Amino acid sequence: MAETVLGQQPNDGTGVCALDPWLRPYGDALRKRYATCQAWITRLNECEGGLEQFSRAYEHFxxxxxxxxxxxxxxxxxxxxxxxxxxxxxxxxxxxxxxxxxxxxxxxxxxxxxxxxxxxxxxxxxxxxxxxxxxxxxxxxxAWIRRVTQDLSQSPVYDAVFWDPPEQYTWKHKAPAGLSGGLKVYEAHVGISSPDGRVGTYDEFRINVLPRIAKLGYNAVQLMAIMEHAYYASFGYQVTSFFAISSRYGTPEQLKQLIDEAHRLGLLVFLDVVHSHACKNVLDGLNMFDGTDHMYFHSGPRGNHDLWDSRLFNYGNYETLRFLLSNLHFYLSEYHFDGFRFDGVTSMLYLHHGIGTGFSGNYGEYFGDSVDVDGVVYMMLANEMIHKLYPNAVTIAEDVSGMPTLCRPVSEGGVGFDYRLAMAIPDMWIKLLKETRDEDWDMGNLVHTLTNRRHLEKTVAYCESHDQALVGDKTVAFWLMDKEMYSNMSDLTPLTPVIDRGLALHKMIRLITHALGGEGYLNFEGNEFGHPEWLDFPRAGNDNSFHYCRRQWGLVDDQLLRFKYLNGFDQAMQRLESEYGWLASPQAWTSLKHEGDKIIVFERAGLLWIFNFHPTKSFEHYRVGTNWPGSYRIVLCSDDPVYCGHDRVDLNQSFSAVPEEWCGRSNYIQMYIPSRTAIVLRPLTLDEA
The missing domain is CATH 2.60.40.10 (Immunoglobulins)
Structure with a gap:
């Protein structure tokens, strides 16, 4: 999926400077990491027959x-x-x-x-x-075992088993041929996907959850906690067996059937891959595998992550590269995954692993002595291998530092990822909901946070992922409505001010993030319908309870409850994006950020977007600047009663642009904009007008 820049580019790793002249003072660092990457490729070509053969070591070991x-x-x-x-x-x-x-x-x-x-x-x-x-x-x-099971009756004991079924799985469906439109990711965890107080299965996810994802209009599902991990509450981020898929949910064949069915439904499937560290477990992990602490890891203190209490890979080691690159190739080849979300990329990029470090945006932070060149080069090699062998594969980096060039092709001197996660956006929303009155929301800062991303480096925007749902935090819906979700979400009860506000802002927060925040969008399982509370895995601290470790699908399926309105709005968003393709369009042009009125207006993908975040004020005959002449019709409105809106906007009316300059645009329209409402309009063609 990686794109290239047209025109002649230097082949020394400084091609990215053509996109960003501020990188030129760091040309030496760019050349160094590129030369190191090319030296590895040359070495592997000479000694192993190339990256492809080197990364097929799972066929040998x-x-x-x-x-x-x-x-x-x-x-x-x-x-x-x-x-x-x-x-x-x-x-x-x-x-x-x-x-x-x-x-x-x-x-x-x-x-x-x-x-x-x-x-x-x-x-x-x-x-x-x-x-x-x-x-x-x-x-x-x-270390290369493909099946590990748990005997929970023995406290527990983890067993490696020789998995060699008499009949191999027969794939029935081809993966979608790349993305159709913008990337819309549904992040999910198989184990929590049951409404019951237990671990869900691959089969249940295939039968019960995949159809929901496809119906909503997402085009990719990102599976968490698939690589085998001994501790369920680690959310899959303390991997013990890298080539084994978690046996908690079922067999390898059942996972393959899940992925096969996703492909039939038109969904890409991404693996949340953990190559940033490994579990410290000895008896059932890689740690001290051969009696030494440095077989795949750095020895001594450098080989330990102090905050994660885990082991750190030595990315400059020949056999470590063989192991990790083969691990990626294995999941692409054996399980037909369509790409990866790389976890903990910040830790891989820097020798300090991001611990106690605030990134100010000074370029020296990204190319100085704190950079782990071996870690950067490993990711360059990984992306080079993935994209050459699987041209339609997608790679996403979870990086909080904002390193420039992370999402540019290796041939230009970039690290090669297709997308990075916009990690500042959910932080902004949670901070606003926790600390700031609605009347005091800063429209300028809101727009800045949503649009502050690097030119030609694609970003996946999101309001909340699994990180925001974990115990100690709450879902956006629960921050908005809290305890009233238990008593006032029924259509049979009056719409209270708390629920009214919560439903309205939940829709607006998601829509503006979707439209303004990036070139991709991500939602965590269940949050599309306002899943309440938080996520907490069974552990000693909660008496091993599954109460918060499940998805309450009954809430959205019950037609008497108001969760259905949020779910319907989410579906409308995804379908509208598929029609107009704003995620694949250039960044928006924002014409208005009015602090007093709390109104934001922008243009993107041929659509005019209007958001009124004011908690009480509605505006009649409000002028909205636009660069497009002609007539307009509404294509989505959060105040539509279909989504539990107040029906204050006539959805069938049209608006005629006045050819006079307003807010720096060459035309304007006048319209009624109710409080806490988002409206999306499209210009009509001459035949429609």
Whole structure:
């Protein structure tokens, strides 16, 4: 999905300077990271046959059944002096299947077939047993294992199993051929998707949730917590087995069926991939795998993330690159994912990992001594590999620092991502709702935060993701309406001032973020209909309760409740974007930010957008500047009674532009703009007028 800039560009990593002359003083840093990336590509071309072959190591490492039904197992463990494959198949006998080591620290053994059948049965438990340099005996789950299960009756115990089903999954549907229009992402977690107090399944998500996403009009679903993690409450961000998908929700075949069905529905599927760090668990993770602390990680303090209490990868290490790049290729090839949301990119970009660091926007912060060049280069290599092998794949960076060039192609000297998350936008909304009276909202700051993004580096805007829903915070809907959501969301009860305000602002906040905030849009599961409360996983602190770890679909399905209005408005937004394509359009032109009237007006994608955030004032005959002459009709209005509005706007009326300058635009229209209302208009063609 990465785009390029037309014209001749230097091939030394400074092509991005043509877009942003302020980068020129940092040409040396750009050249250094680009040269390091190209040196890796040259080395891999010479030693491995290129990035593609290098990133297919999942076909070599781990356990693989051969045509004669023998099974070969390979594992990188340079710190071990002895190794053997153990499991149920050999009664856990460390002498039965010893492994041999090559000069590069790679261990291998072959388990012959027995009577023509695999000696290791499908779904049987296995481990690798090793003797460390300190003569310690250790057992580990294979690093490249594709299936890990949990025995919760044993506190719990995590088991690696040889996953080799007799019938491989047959894919039925092709993925959509890239994006149709702007990127509209539905962020979801399979486990919380059940309305019941338990962990949801891949099958339930496929049957019950995917149709909802498609009906709303999103074109991508982003799945969280898929990579196996021992601690459920980590939200999937403490990964223990990188090539295993979480067994809590079902089998690999069931996940494939989920993705296959998403493709049938026209949805892309992104994996929330965690390569910024790894869980510190030893017995069921990568930490101290071969008895050393530096097999895939930095040794000593540099290898530990103090805030996350996790291990940090050494991105300059040959085998670490092989492991991580192969992990990406594996999910694209084996599971047909269509791209990735890279978690914790800020931590990967800087040696300080963003800890205790405020980013002021000074370019020196992004190209100085604090930058982890190896981490940057890893992401350049990852994006280069992904986009060359899968041209339609999408990569999204979760970066709070705002590093320039993050979302420009590697060929220009960029890091290669397609999009970055606009992390300042949800922070702004939560801060406003928590700390500022409606009358004191700053229209200028609101517009600035929504539009403050780098030219030609695409951004995914959002009001709230999973971060804002976690315990300690609340959903936007709950910040707006709080306890009244329990008693006053029924159509059978009077519309109270709190609920009226909450519904109105919920719609407006989402629409202006969607329209003004970026080149993509993201919503977290359930928030489209105003999911109440917060998200809290079962843990010791809440008596292992699932009460807040579920999605209450019954709220939106109950036609007597007002949640349906928010859901309907969300659907209208997504469908309108699909029709007019504002996310794929240039940034908006804002003609009005009136602090006293609390009115914002802008033009984008051939539409005229008007927002009145004033809590009490409605305006008659209000002049709205526009650059387009002719007549206008309303295409969306948050005051429409279909969305629990007050029906104060005649949706069938047309407006004629007066050819006089207003607010820096060459025309204006006059209209009634009710309080707490958003109105979207389109110019009519000559035939329609």
């Amino acid at each position: 781990g356990l693989h059944r051969q045509p004669d039904n023998s099974i070969i197992y390979r594992e990188y463990a340079p710190g071990a002096i002895r190794a053997s494959l153990i499991g149920e198949f050999n009664n856990w006998d460390v002498e039965a299947n010893p492994m041999t080591r090559n000069d590069y620290g790679i261990w291998e053994c072959t388990v012959p077939a027995v009577d023509g059948k695999p000696a290791i049965p499908h779904n049987s438990k296995i481990k690798i047993a090793m003797i460390t340099a300190e003569r310690e005996r250790i057992d580990r789950l294979p």
